[in-house]
Amino acid sequence: MLNEFIRSFRLMGLSIAVCVVAYTALILATASVVAPEKRLGSLLYGSDGQVIGSRLVAQPFTRPEYLWPRPSAVDYNASGAGGSNLSPTNPKIRERADAILANYKLKDGATLPADLATASGSGLDPHISLAAALIQADRIAMSRQVEVSTIQELLQRQAASRSVPTTDSEGLVNVLEFNLLLDSQLKSVESL
Incomplete structure (x- = not known):
């Protein structure tokens, strides 16, 4: 019987060595x-190498000179990815959407794209639709004191240039990459 235990533990050790x-490796x-470039998580580096x-992971941006990402149900915490698990009839969803709408000072008749009012399934989606990005162009241009057309062209x-497949033809904008592009090509506003 002792031999069976020893054989079992050897097999377990071999399985761990092979599978793990x-x-x-x-x-x-x-x-x-x-x-x-992807093996470590598609990292982006600043000019100082940091x-x-x-x-691949969204970050919170709230300053007016930057493009804002989708809302996150997990407060942009990559170790706790997930949705809010609230049902569509839960009043908290409406309250959250109303608070988000208040942040975007929309012109009369303008509608906010759904991806700016709702969190993604993971809560960490780094992309927004081009329509969601263009809605923010006025705010970014005013904060950076450039023409709106400059921001729109960059967007x-x-x-x-994105290679991410989409269900529509408009394309997606990676929020972090675009904000780095803003700082490198336009009047730089403090570091991220």
């Missing part, structure tokens, strides 16, 4: 060759 250590080595964030280029 060897498999992980193989995947990391393959990723290093196939997609070296990591600013990942192009159009950023959306056109």
Whole structure:
């Protein structure tokens, strides 16, 4: 009977070594060759070499000179990704949407795209639709003291350069990448 326990523990140790250590090392080595920039999480670096964030995870931006992301049900905490789990009839959803609408001073008749009023399933979606980005162009241009057309042109280029598949033809804008682009190409406003 003792021999059976010893054999079981050896098999368990071998399974852990193969499934956890060897498999992980193989995947990391393959990723290093196939997609070296993505293997560590698609990190974005500042001019000083410091990591600013990942192009795959949303960050909160609330200053008027920056593009704002979708709301997050998890307060942009990547370790706690998930939705709010509130039902569509829950009054808290309406309260949250009303608070969000108040932040966007919309012109008469303008509607806010759904992705600016609702959180994504993970709460960490780094992209917004081009329509959601263009709604913010006036605020960004006024804060940075540039023409609205300059911001709109940058947004159009950023959306056109994205390789993320979308269900519509308008494209997506990565909020962090666009904000870094704003700081590098326009009048820089303090560091992120």
